[in-house]
Amino acid sequence: MKVYFQKRAKGLKYISLLGMMVTPFFLYFAALNNLNVLVIILLGLMGLFMLLALKVG
Amino acid sequence: MNIPSIIKWILAFSPIGVVLVLMIGYRWGGSRAGAAGWFTALIVSIAIFGGHPKLLAFAQMKGVLLSLYVLYIVWMALFLYNVVQETGAIEVIGDGIQRLTGNKALQLLILGWVFASFLQGVAGFGVPIAVVGPLLMGLGFPASLSVAVPAIGHSWSVSFGDMASSFQALIAVTGLDGMFLAHWSALFLGLTTYLCGLAVVHLYGGFREIGRSMTALLIIGTVMAGTQYILAVTGLWTLAGFVAGMAGIVVSVLVTRLPMYRRGRSDEPFRPRSAGNMSLTTALSAYFFLIVIVTAAEIVEPLHHFLNEVKLSLMFPELKTSTGWIVSAGYGKKISIFGHAGALLAYSAVLSYLFYSTQGLYKDGSIKRIWQKTLKSGVSTSIGIVSMVCFAMIMDQSGMTYLLAKGVSQIFGKAYPVFASAVGTLGAFMTGSNTNSNVVFGMLQKQTAELAGLSMAVILGAQTTGGSIGSMLAPAKILVGCSTVGLSGKEGPVLRATMKYGVIITGLIGLLALVIILVGVS
Numbered sequence: 224m225k226v227y228f229q230k231r232a233k234g235l236k237y238i239s240l241l242g243m244m245v246t247p248f249f250l251y252f253a254a255l256n257n258l259n260v261l262v263i264i265l266l267g268l269m270g271l272f273m274l275l276a277l278k279v280g
Numbered sequence: 281m282n283i284p285s286i287i288k289w290i291l292a293f294s295p296i297g298v299v300l301v302l303m304i305g306y307r308w309g310g311s312r313a314g315a316a317g318w319f320t321a322l323i324v325s326i327a328i329f330g331g332h333p334k335l336l337a338f339a340q341m342k343g344v345l346l347s348l349y350v351l352y353i354v355w356m357a358l359f360l361y362n363v364v365q366e367t368g369a370i371e372v373i374g375d376g377i378q379r380l381t382g383n384k385a386l387q388l389l390i391l392g393w394v395f396a397s398f399l400q401g402v403a404g405f406g407v408p409i410a411v412v413g414p415l416l417m418g419l420g421f422p423a424s425l426s427v428a429v430p431a432i433g434h435s436w437s438v439s440f441g442d443m444a445s446s447f448q449a450l451i452a453v454t455g456l457d458g459m460f461l462a463h464w465s466a467l468f469l470g471l472t473t474y475l476c477g478l479a480v481v482h483l484y485g486g487f488r489e490i491g492r493s494m495t496a497l498l499i500i501g502t503v504m505a506g507t508q509y510i511l512a513v514t515g516l517w518t519l520a521g522f523v524a525g526m527a528g529i530v531v532s533v534l535v536t537r538l539p540m541y542r543r544g545r546s547d548e549p550f551r552p553r554s555a556g557n558m559s560l561t562t563a564l565s566a567y568f569f570l571i572v573i574v575t576a577a578e579i580v581e582p583l584h585h586f587l588n589e590v591k592l593s594l595m596f597p598e599l600k601t602s603t604g605w606i607v608s609a610g611y612g613k614k615i616s617i618f619g620h621a622g623a624l625l626a627y628s629a630v631l632s633y634l635f636y637s638t639q640g641l642y643k644d645g646s647i648k649r650i651w652q653k654t655l656k657s658g659v660s661t662s663i664g665i666v667s668m669v670c671f672a673m674i675m676d677q678s679g680m681t682y683l684l685a686k687g688v689s690q691i692f693g694k695a696y697p698v699f700a701s702a703v704g705t706l707g708a709f710m711t712g713s714n715t716n717s718n719v720v721f722g723m724l725q726k727q728t729a730e731l732a733g734l735s736m737a738v739i740l741g742a743q744t745t746g747g748s749i750g751s752m753l754a755p756a757k758i759l760v761g762c763s764t765v766g767l768s769g770k771e772g773p774v775l776r777a778t779m780k781y782g783v784i785i786t787g788l789i790g791l792l793a794l795v796i797i798l799v800g801v802s
Binding site for chain 2: 270
C-alpha cells in the first residue's frame with residue numbers, strides 16, 4: 224500500500240486537489256435542494272480527498 | 281450536554297493547535313497539516329458546536345470560493361515567474377541589485393522589505409512572497425530565508441495595500457467612517473513598518489547587522505510610513521500602500537548612494553550569474569508590465585469598471601447550528617474574472633511572454649517547460665490552501681472562531697487592548713487574509729471596545745494591524761513562497777522563523793494600544 228502511494232503520489236495529488244475543488248459545488252447544489260443523503264455522501268467523499276491529501280500531500 | 285466554557289474554548293482552538301503542532305513541531309508540510317486540521321474542525325464542529333451536514337456543505341463551498349480567489353493569484357504569479365525565469369531574467373535582476381549595492385543586508389531590505397511592500401500595494405495575496413522569494417534565492421540567500429524575509433518584510437503594507445481592500449473591509453463591516461479609523465490604523469502600521477525592517481535585518485545578521493543598517497532602516501522606514509500615514513489620513517487610503525512602496529523604492533536607490541553603503545561590505549568579487557547579454561531593463565520588463573497593468577486597472581476608473589463587470593459568486597441561505605449560532609444569508613466571496621489580481625498577473629505574463637519571444641530569449645519547448653514548472657510548484661500549495669481555508673470556514677460557520685475571540689476579550693477585560701492585535705493576527709493566520717480577519721473579527725472588536733468603554737478607533741486600528749502582521753504567519757502564504765523556491769513540503773522552518781517576529785511585533789502593537797488607552801491620548 225505504502226509503495227503504491229509513493230509510486231502514484233503525483234497523480235494522487237492532482238486527484239486530491241481536483242476532488243477538493245469540485246466536490247463542494249455538488250455539495251452546494253445538494254444542500255440547496257435539501258438532498259440530505261447526498262450531502263452526507265458528498266461530505267464523506269470530501270473527507271476521502273482530505274485523507275488522500277494527508278497521505279500524499 | 282453542558283460543557284464547561286474553558287473546555288469548549290480549548291476544543292474551538294484545537295484545529296489551529298493541530299496545524300501549529302504538526303507544522304512547527306513535526307515539520308509537516310501545509311497540505312498534510314491542513315487536511316489534519318480539516319478533520320479536527322469537522323469532528324469538533326459536529327460533536328460540540330452543533331454543525332450539521334447542510335451547514336458543513338455550505339461552509340465547504342464558501343471555502344472553495346475563497347480558495348479560488350486566492351489560487352487565481354497563486355497560479356498566475358507562478359506562471360508569470362516561470363515566464364520570466366525561463367529567459368534567465370531572474371539572474372540578470374539579481375546581478376543588477378548586487379551591482380547597486382554589495383551590502384547583503386541592504387539587498388535584503390530593498391527586495392524583501394521595500395520591493396515586496398510595493399508588490400503588496402499593486403497586487404496582494406501571496407504575490408510579494410512568490411515574486412521576491414526566487415529573486416533573493418537568485419542572489420545567493422538560503423531558500424528558507426528567501427521566503428521568510430519577504431513574508432515578514434511586506435506584512436506592514438497589507439492593510440493599505442492592494443488598494444486598501446482590507447481597510448475597506450473593516451470600514452464596511454463596522455459601519456464606521458474611514459477617516460475615524462485611518463489615524464490609529466496608519467500610526468500602528470507605521471510603527472510596524474520599522475519593526476518589519478528591523479526583523480528582516482535581524483533574521484539575516486542579528487543585532488550587529490541592525491546597527492550597521494540603522495541609517496537605511498530609519499530613512500526608508502520614515503519615508504514609507506510617513507507617505508502611508510499622510511495618504512491615509514487625507515482620505516486617500518486606497519493609494520496609501522501602493523504609493524508608500526513606490527516612494528520606498530525611490531528612496532532606496534538614493535540610500536545605496538550614501539558613502540557608508542556605496543562602499544558595501546562585500547569582500548567577494550562580483551560574480552555575475554547571468555550568461556547572456558540581456559539588459560536589466562529587458563529583464564525587468566515583465567514587472568514593468570505588471571506595474572502598468574495593475575496601476576491602470578485600479579486607477580483608470582472606466583477600465584476598472586469594465587474589467588470588474590463579470591463576477592462569480594453564489595448566494596447562501598441563513599443557517600443555524602443546533603447550538604443556536606446563526607450564520608446570516610449572503611453572497612460568498614465574489615471573484616471578478618477579468619479584474620482580479622490573478623487576471624492582471626495573467627495579462628502581464630502573456631504580454632511578457634510575447635515581449636521576450638520577440639527578443640528571441642526563449643529556447644525550443646519553452647511553453648511546455650513553463651507549464652510543467654507551474655504545475656509542479658502549484659499543486660501541493662493549492663492542496664494546502666484549500667484544506668486550510670475549508671477548515672477555517674468550518675470554524676467560522678460553526679461559531680468556533682467567534683468563541684475563541686470572545687473568550688480572549690472576556691478574560692482580559694480592561695487589559696483587552698493588549699490582545700486586540702492578537703485577535704487580528706489569529707484571524708489572518710487562519711484564513712491567510714487581513715481582509716477575512718477584519719470581516720470575521722471587526723464587529724466583535726468594535727462591540728468589545730464599546731462594552732469595555734475603550735476607544736473603538738484604537739482597538740480597530742490594532743485589529744487591522746494585527747491582521748496585517750498575521751500575513752507573515754499565515755501558512756497559506758508561506759506555502760505560496762515555499763513553492764516558488766523549491767521548499768514545498770518543508771514549510772515548517774520558515775513558519776518558525778516568521779512566527780517569532782510575528783508574535784513579538786503583534787505583542788508590541790498590543791502593548792502600545794494599551795498604553796495609548798491608559799494614557800488617554802485616544
